[in-house]
Amino acid sequence: MTVKLSSLKSDSALQNEGEWVDVPEWPGVSLKVRSLQCRDFRLARDLLQQKLMRKLGRIPTSAEIDEQSPKLYAKHLLRGWKGFDVEYSEDTAAEILQDPEHQPLREQIFWAASRVGDSEIEFMKEAEKNFDAPSATT
16 A cells, blocks of 8 residues: 555644543543643753753663653643543642552553644555656667
8 A cells, every 4th residue: 555645744733732632441531632742842851851961960761761751741741631530630630640650641641642643644545656667778
């Protein structure tokens, strides 16, 4: 099959504003998240890494960055949730996400944020030639 290249564009407005993403593993649960490509999240993540580099005097490990990531998730990625017995607020989310036992929720936020703004990939029924046929040589 051939993929229509123009169908691979992402929606940058959705990436920055956020969208509701259903969590397949948790029926009835939806997360409103911004994309991992969101300008604010990327900037905050980069600043965190620089701060840790200055503090530690070396490049921080993934584990050291992950310790601080829940704050970034609550502030920059997660915008709401549905299907939980606790009402969403940024403060509540920040508190819950800091709890090491809530790793599954952080993983679902990351998963959902990686899908925000993705487009539906379109396939062409018949492959169109995207190159000129070779010329005959004699």
